[in-house]
Amino acid sequence: MSRFRTIATAAALAGTAALVVVAASAAQASDPAAAAPWCTGDDLAIRVDDMRSPSAKDKAHVIRFVAAEGVSCRIGGTVSNLRFLDWKGNDIHAALNGGQPPYSETLVGGDSYAVKYVASNSEGPQQFPAFVRFNLPGQGKLGALVTVAWPASGIGAEYVRSGGITAPVG
Incomplete structure (x- = not known):
């Protein structure tokens, strides 16, 4: 027995x-996102655009993470070492403010892309960066360092806020 x-x-x-x-x-x-590989710097085309702010006292920008042609990958979390640079590549020392946003992952590829929203004060002193530089999120390590052109619009010199990488709102 x-x-x-x-x-x-x-x-x-x-x-x-x-x-x-x-x-x-x-x-x-x-869940196709779970099966997709993690995005690297070579997998992405990244750009920054102005956007309409929900508050009259703020400027808003969106950083778009679009997959390169033929690529499907996933990205999530937040960027590290965010810096705004002048035309010569020098840090303009914008005052960054904010906490750790909730973690989420997004599939990019085909018609799907991911975003990171950036807001700053529209009142008071302004700075006009030429580029934004940051490390992409990696899986348990620091991702690729990327530098992206910033639109001609400025940012508030104080309290630049940014969220995590997410699917676009709306």
């Missing part, structure tokens, strides 16, 4: 393990 219990227990454990593997495979198949 003891041998029967051992065999039955082993069979039950094997059946449970098989169900876990099938469930994980089904979850990945239903």
Whole structure:
């Protein structure tokens, strides 16, 4: 009888393990973002655009992360080492403000892209960066360092705020 219990227990454990593997495979198949590789700097075309701010006291910009042609990948979290640079590549020392945004991942490729919103005061002193530089998020490590042209519009000299990388709102 003891041998029967051992065999039955082993069979039950094997059946449970098989169900876990099938469930994980089904979850990945239903979530294309989980199956896509992580985005690297070579996978992305990044640009910054002006956007309409919901507040009259703020300027708003959007950093768009678009997949290079034929690429499908996922990106999430936030960028690191965010700096605004002048035409010579020198840091203009904009006062960054904000906390850690909630973590999310977004699939980019085809018609899907990811965004990072940046807001600053429109009243008071302004700075006019030529570029923004930051490290992309990596998986457990620092991602590629990228430098992107900034539009001709300025940013408030104090309290530049930015969120995490997300799917576009709206």
